Amino acid sequence: MKITIVGAGYVGLVSSACFAELGNHVVCVERDGARVAQLHEGIVPIHEPGLPELIARNLAAGRLAFTTDLAQGVRHAQLLFIAVGTPMAQDGSADLSQVLEVARAVGRHLSRFLVVANKSTVPVGTAQQVHSAIAHELAARRLARVPAFAVASNPEFLKEGAAVEDFMRPDRVVIGVPPGSAGTRAESLLRRAYAPFNRNHERMVVMDVKSAELTKYAANTLLATKISFMNDMAALADALGADIEQVRRGIGSDRRIGYDFIYAGLGYGGSCFPKDVAAICHTARAAGERLRVVEAVQAVNAGQPARFAERVLRHFGGSLEGRTIALWGLTFKPGTDDVREAPSRAIVRALVAAGAQVQAHDPLVHSLDQLMPDEPAAQRVRLEPHVRFCADPLAAARGADALVIATEWKIYRSPDLPALRRALRAPVVFDGRNLFDPQDMARAGFIYQGVGRGQ
Ligand code: UGA
Numbered sequence: 001m002k003i004t005i006v007g008a009g010y011v012g013l014v015s016s017a018c019f020a021e022l023g024n025h026v027v028c029v030e031r032d033g034a035r036v037a038q039l040h041e042g043i044v045p046i047h048e049p050g051l052p053e054l055i056a057r058n059l060a061a062g063r064l065a066f067t068t069d070l071a072q073g074v075r076h077a078q079l080l081f082i083a084v085g086t087p088m089a090q091d092g093s094a095d096l097s098q099v100l101e102v103a104r105a106v107g108r109h110l111s112r113f114l115v116v117a118n119k120s121t122v123p124v125g126t127a128q129q130v131h132s133a134i135a136h137e138l139a140a141r142r143l144a145r146v147p148a149f150a151v152a153s154n155p156e157f158l159k160e161g162a163a164v165e166d167f168m169r170p171d172r173v174v175i176g177v178p179p180g181s182a183g184t185r186a187e188s189l190l191r192r193a194y195a196p197f198n199r200n201h202e203r204m205v206v207m208d209v210k211s212a213e214l215t216k217y218a219a220n221t222l223l224a225t226k227i228s229f230m231n232d233m234a235a236l237a238d239a240l241g242a243d244i245e246q247v248r249r250g251i252g253s254d255r256r257i258g259y260d261f262i263y264a265g266l267g268y269g270g271s272c273f274p275k276d277v278a279a280i281c282h283t284a285r286a287a288g289e290r291l292r293v294v295e296a297v298q299a300v301n302a303g304q305p306a307r308f309a310e311r312v313l314r315h316f317g318g319s320l321e322g323r324t325i326a327l328w329g330l331t332f333k334p335g336t337d338d339v340r341e342a343p344s345r346a347i348v349r350a351l352v353a354a355g356a357q358v359q360a361h362d363p364l365v366h367s368l369d370q371l372m373p374d375e376p377a378a379q380r381v382r383l384e385p386h387v388r389f390c391a392d393p394l395a396a397a398r399g400a401d402a403l404v405i406a407t408e409w410k411i412y413r414s415p416d417l418p419a420l421r422r423a424l425r426a427p428v429v430f431d432g433r434n435l436f437d438p439q440d441m442a443r444a445g446f447i448y449q450g451v452g453r454g455q
Contacts, residue, residue, distance in 0.1 A: 001025070001193060004077035006102050008035055008066065010046050010163065010271075011119055011156050012083035017051055018167040020058035022196050028066050029073035036066045047337040047364060050164040070102070074109040079189050081154065082130070083119040092278035093286075094123050103130040107137025110147050115186040117154040117175070121220075121276055123283050124213040127151045127176070150182035152190060153209045155216030160270065161335030170197055174205045176212025217283075220276040221294055226261040227268050228300040234264035234452025235307070244452030245434055264452045266343035266406060266432040267304030269332030274301070274341045305343040309350035311449060312404060312430050321355035326400035326424070328393055329407025329433075330362035330371055337364040339371050343432070344406040351404075352386045359388050361396035363409055394423050402428035408435055417444040 001024045005016045008030035016028035030036050035045055044052045058064035084098040099120055106116055131151040138146055153176035158166045173194045177183040197203050234244040244264045252259035277298050284291045316323060332342035351358050365371050366389050368380045390396035397403055397420055413435055421427045427446045434450040441448035449455050
């Protein structure tokens with residue numbers, strides 16, 4: 001099948017490589033020429049396990065090509081996926097300018113039946129807007145025979161760090177198709193594209209376009225809700241002297257609840273949950289509704305890093321002046337180099353604001369430029385003298401008055417505790433990811449605080 005994917009970001013690259021691996025001829029269109037040149041040399045701009053190998057193999061096999069030429073992409077495709085960015089606008093809504101730009105280009109170059117499927121996370125009603133933008137451009141061309149097209153929704157559910165695996169072994173494939181004959185053709189084309197995943201189980205969930213668009217938000221919002229719920233419970237566990245980790249095991253064993261996404265910690269970060277939760281709240285308000293539960297989810301999450309930093313401050317009597325704090329983990333979760341909305345950033349700011357020197361370690365983030373690429377240079381210059389990046393976890397701990405753990409990278413899970421104790425000036429650990437058993441830590445001579453461990 002001939003597939004075009006517009007956008008060589010994280011969703012676009014993974015989808016391009018995986019569809020090519022399934023035997024399709026894939027053109028991936030990216031407007032950033034430097035990125036296209038790099039990709040042709042096999043340099044992959046994101047950290048995603050298995051992706052460089054897939055890209056290299058399919059480039060070599062001639063099933064995958066990168067280009068900046070959108071017109072070429074439109075001419076190539078039977079099926080075109082839009083996988084461009086939808087950043088958050090100032091008011092929390094999703095900025096659709098890139099999506100609509102692609103739609104207009106499709107309208108300008110379309111010459112035969114095409115299915116356009118949205119993979120970007122877009123507000124309900126976007127497919128309609130994409131349809132109108134394409135139709136508008138087509139009309140302007142005053143063609144004798146206007147080619148038919150269909151706009152479908154095909155949200156993705158990939159997790160960073162496991163995206164290739166998630167793509168190749170999906171729990172389900174959601175597609176939303178419009179009514180009418182173009183919609184029927186779209187459904188059969190999309191079913192063909194995903195047929196390899198459907199051999200043993202029916203994984204296709206076919207529905208109308210708006211429901212598919214809402215499904216994506218509902219999925220991410222429910223997962224975010226589980227996390228904020230647990231963080232709320234963790235605060236209560238602290239107040240009551242209960243242990244949220246024991247509670248987690250107790251409730252997770254109920255299959256209706258499940259063990260996934262019920263880890264208390266520093267809150268959710270990344271490029272998806274914070275943005276999607278804000279966008280769905282915005283959509284609801286625009287539709288005259290309010291999502292009261294989801295607004296509370298957002299508020300709990302926004303407060304989580306500050307709450308944790310507050311705990312560190314309290315331990316030191318309200319000021320960190322003259323103190324050195326070690327910080328392990330900066331990315332928003334392990335297995336990625338992504339720092340977007342990472343709780344560590346708020347924690348660094350809070351620690352420095354309270355007077356601390358921070359000694360940081362992360363397997364993939366080694367500088368303030370990397371940690372805060374999107375913040376004003378002045379902010380980085382202010383932080384620069386107070387944040388030092390260390391080559392290994394023990395080096396970061398050396399001479400520090402306390403250790404703060406912000407991301408649960410594997411290398412932090414079983415440290416040499418006696419060596420850690422010797423490295424720290426005082427044996428104090430604030431564990432934002434509940435990696436350790438409080439009793440074990442107490443036995444090893446540490447003053448240990450987690451999230452919701454009853455302190
Ligand atoms: C998330 C969803 O899991 C994907 O299904 C979805 O496709 C993707 O967003 C998206 O919309 O593109 P991702 O952002 O890669 O994927 O990260 P997750 O693994 O879901 O983690 C999100 C955040 O929640 C992390 O900050 C993590 O530390 C936090 N988290 C997760 C918790 O605090 N507790 C948990 O129990 C689980």
